[in-house]
Amino acid sequence: MRQMSLSKKSIHWLIGFALVCLCWSATFPVSAVTATNSPDHITLTWMDAPQTTQTIRWRTDSNTATGWLRLSQATLRQTAEYRQIEAQTRTWQTNTGVVNLHTVNLTGLKPDSVYSYQVGSGEHWSRPQQFRTAPDGPAPFKFLIMGDSQSLDYGVWRTTLHKAAADHPDAAFFVAMGDLVDVGQDYDEWEAWFAAAAGVLETLPVMPIVGNHECYTPERRFSRPEYFNAQFALPRNGPPELAGQVYSFDYGDVHLVMLDSQAGEQARLIPDLLEQQKQWLSVDLAATDKRWKLVFMHRPIYGNKPDGILENLRQAFEPLFEQYQVDAVFTAHDHVYARSGKNGVWHVATGRTGTKTYKTVEAKPWNRVFINPVERPMYMSVTLSGNMLIVGVFGQTGELLDSWELHKTK
Ligand SMILES: [Fe+2]
Known part of the structure; x- marks a missing residue:
């Protein structure tokens, strides 16, 4: 049976390698993005007037190449009539991995109105959500x-x-x-x-x-x-x-x-x-x-x-x-x-x-x-x-x- 033995040189090399690994993991995070093909990070903002527009952005993994938004003034059910709008999709490299960001800037909406929406693509859709546009004029x-x-x-x-x-x-x-x-x-x-x-x-x-x-x-x-x-x-x-x-x-x-x-x-x-x-x-x-x-x-x-x-x-x-x-x-x-x-x-x-x-x-x-x-x-x-x-x-x-x-x- 061969005896396992480590020379002094090998031990020094191993310690050096361990130190490099330690520094690497401290500098570069070991976690990876949690994005999947189901939309998350769904966020409402405005790029334009809150009375008639609504901006909606969400993320997916980078394999989900397109995104869509379904918009309705009724409560959004499978049977409800809705308009489907394609998102602008951008691939974004972060320090923990690559994601896709999908953005729809809705325009021409009615002031002071509730809309229902859903985002996604293929078989992967968010739950229906709602937003309300701002009233016209100086309402409280x-x-x-x-x-x-x-x-x-x-x-x-x-x-x-x-x-x-x-x-x-x-x-x-x-x-x-x-x-x-x-x-x-x-x-x-x-x-x-x-x-x-x-x-x-x-x-x-x-x-x-x-x-x-x-x-x-x-x-x-x-x-x-x-x-x-x-x-x-x-x-x-x-x-x-x-x-x-x-x-x-x-x-x-x-x-x-x-x-x-x-x-x-x-x-x-x-x-x-x-x-x-x-x-x-x-x-x-x-x-x-x-x-x-x-x-x-x-x-x-x-x-x-x-x-x-x-x-x-x-x-x-x-x-x-x-x-x-x-x-x-x-x-x-x-x-x-x-x-x-x-x-x-x-x-x-x-x-x-x-x-x-x-x-x-x-x-x-x-x-x-x-x-x-x-x-x-x-x-x-x-x-x-x-x-x-x-x-x-x-x-x-x-x-x-x-x-x-x-x-x-x-
Ligand atoms: Fe600060």
Whole structure:
């Protein structure tokens, strides 16, 4: 019988090989995409006017080459009459594998109407779902705001979002305030985010903004928010280089403006990120005739971390907010709830919907209200009705933490 023996050289080689494997697995994820031939990640957004359009995107594995959407104004059953529309399909290489993204931008819809839809192809179809188009004109409506959802456990985000949607079935859409995930250029994170949000995203449109974590790679380098841009179909009316990443849209009598405050993370790729937005914002705000103007950006001007006021953002945007009488600027990033008023503009930090909290945040002299929600995730509702804007701030289990109103006299 031959004796098995390892020379010193072999042992060194084996240790070296093991170390290479260890580094490889730490650098490159071992998981693979979970996409199948059945549609998932079904998401409602708007690329155009919410009264007459609806954008629907979903994903499948890369072998599912086409996608279709069935649309009906009746409840969608096999016998119901429906229109079938072919999706635009794009193959997308992620860091964990290849998927297909299918998009249908429905146009010519009737305002204030309920539609049923189903997406899929061949034998593989989603369950029928419904959406409602926006009313024409300045009818009252409500929307929700979901602060940073980045998490170690996206089950917390799931609970917060589902509770918010269940308690506010009249909400027209929700805004996701950036830092949706912890590592924006890691598809594993997005799979967890979408899996947690499934059951809501099919019926309640999301209008998200970019946060700093959308710009991080698994190697902790800076990037453009490519995964964010690939997955969310959004209005492309922003600065050309930032189309789909910076945008505005109208709902009822409200003009909503979504900015990108990640000037540091994208400095190498878009050195004039703030300047581009400043130029665009001055035109965008001057052009709107809506009664209410609301701005959403991830980083705050008046923050609650030790660095407090972010001067680059203040200089770029604050004069325009004041000149064009923006009513409120909603922010995130510090994972606190705070509101402050300055020269007629409310600055509102929107809390957190995921697991991450900070101990280094503190109330600042400019805050009227400050809550560090260490104990509980939270979300907000905003109701617009005529000359009133009514805000509710809720803990994850639905308890009211703060409420306030703005009244317009003209
Ligand atoms: Fe952040």
